[in-house]
Amino acid sequence: MTDLIRGLALLNVAELVSGLGGDPDALMRSHGVDPGAAGDYDTFLPYSSVAAVIGDAAQELDCPDFGMRLARRQGIQMLGPVAVIIRNAETVAAAIDGVSRCLHHLAPPDSTELIREPHAAIFTFSTNLRRLAHRDQMVEKGLGIAMDAFRLMLGESFVPLRVELQHRRIAPMASYREMFGCPIEFEREVNSIHLPPHSLNQSIRGRDAAALALAENYLAGLRPDLAVADHVRGMTQRLLVVNHADLVAVARAMSLHPRVLQRKLAESGTSFEEILDDVRRDMAWDLSATGIQISQIATMLGYSETSSYTRACRRWYGESPRQLRARRRGVPGSAHARPS
Structure with missing residues (x-):
């Protein structure tokens, strides 16, 4: 996943932190963020660093609704x-x-x-x-x-x-x-x-069709390959919840023909099948820690048969779904490290 976000994400952070009695420059620098980049549209910052600035401000300034x-x-x-x-x-x-x-x-x-x-x-x-x-x-x-x-x-x-x-x-x-x-x-x-x-x-009052066209044309020219794989991953993860995470459904949600989407992913060095497998692996890791039934996990991952999930789990983690669940839940005698 591309860990990026534009500097606009920190727009007005300095004013809010200062108003709460904090030091915004020190806070941002502590997470490797140049204070001058806060609010800058043309600058990309690590998403995790921006989240850390906002989260730490909430904790350090005793402002849980930051x-x-x-x-x-x-x-x-x-x-x-x-x-x-x-x-x-x-x-x-x-x-x-x-x-x-x-x-x-x-x-x-x-x-x-x-x-x-x-x-x-x-x-x-x-x-x-x-x-x-x-x-x-x-x-x-x-x-x-x-x-x-x-x-x-x-x-x-x-x-x-x-x-x-x-x-x-x-x-x-x-x-x-x-x-x-x-x-x-x-x-x-x-x-x-x-x-x-x-x-x-509901119609939007005072709309300007020319301004809309200019904005869409501008955005269409912005590095179209920047996040196609990331966007597909996020869309796949959300569609899995409703058991519709196949290539056709994801392409439709992104207003693309399935062949066009596959070509864009190939240009990014991946494929829909690889992304779907990666999403399922990560979801299996997280869901196994909850202790829900193996059959439910299989269904949530989009498998029609539990045996399909069992084969995938052994390929990902070298163990059965029950072994993975036991390890994730900290059952005595189970290892806790995640395999690479």
Whole structure:
């Protein structure tokens, strides 16, 4: 996974840290970040370093809702040219589609998706770096910025049906109510904002079709190979949850023909099959630590037969699924190191 994000991710961090009594320059330098790069669109920074700056600020300054506070200060300004798409798309649904297609130009590990259901439209956000420290703060910042976008498109009084977060609660409930204004559920399957279905068709007032075309043309010319494999990995991981992680489904979600997607991946030195296998291996490692049934893990990885998962597990880790689960759960007599 490409561990990169544009310097815009740290827009207004210095002001917020200073306002809380901290030293923003020292904080950023302690994680190898040049303070001059904070807020700079043209600079790429290590995603893990940006997350460390935000997470450590939350801990050191006793501000558990730091990510959400930063989101309120940044708003969609943090999205650079992607914000132009939000302001000028024809409808809310078109704006979400534009963000999903172009977000990887700003933050390759991040991805969004729109899931349509009979009684809700579900906007999802994920950060796909493996074992990222302070993922919770980055997710809350990301969904906070999404709320700014929705209120821009749907009106300042917009309130979602509900918000779901994968992590446990890290801030006072009052902070979540202030940010989202709706019921919040923690430790859920995906990070998501649930919207009324009719909101997707709402037209965006004051849109400028020419500005939209300029922004899309600009983004289309930005290193298209920068994150195609990373984007496919994130999309595959999310589609596995609903058992639709095949080449055709991933290509459709990325608005590409399957052959075009395979060619782009080949140019990046990989293939869809390799990415799918890699995603399954990492998910098996994480799921085995939960103690859920082997058959459930096999299903969550998209295998129709448990025996297929068993063969894959032996190929990845040199042991059976039960042995892997025992080792991950710290059963006495099991090794704890992850095989290379």
